[in-house]
Amino acid sequence: MDDAKIVQLYWDRDEQAIAATAQKYGNYCTAIARNILGSREDAEECVSDTYIGAWNAMPPHRPHILSAFLGKIVRNLSLNRYRHNTAEKRGGGELxxxxxxxxxxxxxxxxxxxxxxxxxxxxxxxxxxxxxxxxxxxxxxxxxxxxxxxxxxxxxxxxxxxxxxxxxxxxxxxxxxxxxxxxxxx
Incomplete structure (x- = not known):
């Protein structure tokens, strides 16, 4: 499915938007999160939170480049999780x-x-x-x-x-x- 159709699903409040996003961008988002966090479990949680973040942001936001939009969300969530983990003397990854x-x-x-x-x-x-x-x-x-x-x-x-x-x-x-x-x- 192309990005414009996925974004329209979000705007229509159709829950298929999340499934379409996961299918097209799941590996991409997971790679970003794992690079930052170094943990499969934390990465999966951040990716799930990314889908919720996209759901909450659209509407009113209509991203022109869905991959960059999702990448920014997952990156920010992962950095926040990294800060949380390292504050408790945990962590890893490339950061x-x-x-x-x-x-x-x-x-x-x-x-x-x-x-x-x-x-x-x-x-x-x-x-x-x-x-x-x-x-x-x-x-x-x-x-x-x-x-x-x-x-x-x-x-x-x-x-x-x-x-x-x-x-x-x-x-x-x-x-x-x-x-x-x-x-x-x-």
Missing amino acids: PVVLDELRELVSGKEDVEQEIDRRELVRAIDAFLGSLSPEKRSIFVSRYWYTASISAIAAQHGMKEGAVSMTLSRLRRKLHDYLTERGFAL
Whole structure:
């Protein structure tokens, strides 16, 4: 079933929307949640909560790209679950490694000025990603949005893990330089 029909099912309040979503995007959502959480049980729970979140958001929201809409919901739910799990000294997954890799780019300190500049930073990062080749953009987004493991990215792109690690390192350095040139204090 195509995305427009699935979205219309949500708008019609037809419970088949959830079944259609699970059939088309279940594996996608599960992969995102498992990459963040490292736990099959927690991932399944977040995916179920994603369907409820989509049900509650539509209407009034009518997503143009259903996969991105669902991906954002499951990612946010998974990050919240991760924070909950690690607050209780539990956890796993790729998130700690990914955050360590990005630590050099973001200080983690929030103040009013940084919040005001957030939109400019988002635009600059979007522009940076738009300047990359499709393969490099895919590698970067797989790692830093979907928190995919180095080995999974290597398999997806037919590369060796060392090559993926080197590509990510170069892209982080390139992003750092790109943002610094545009006046962002990192």
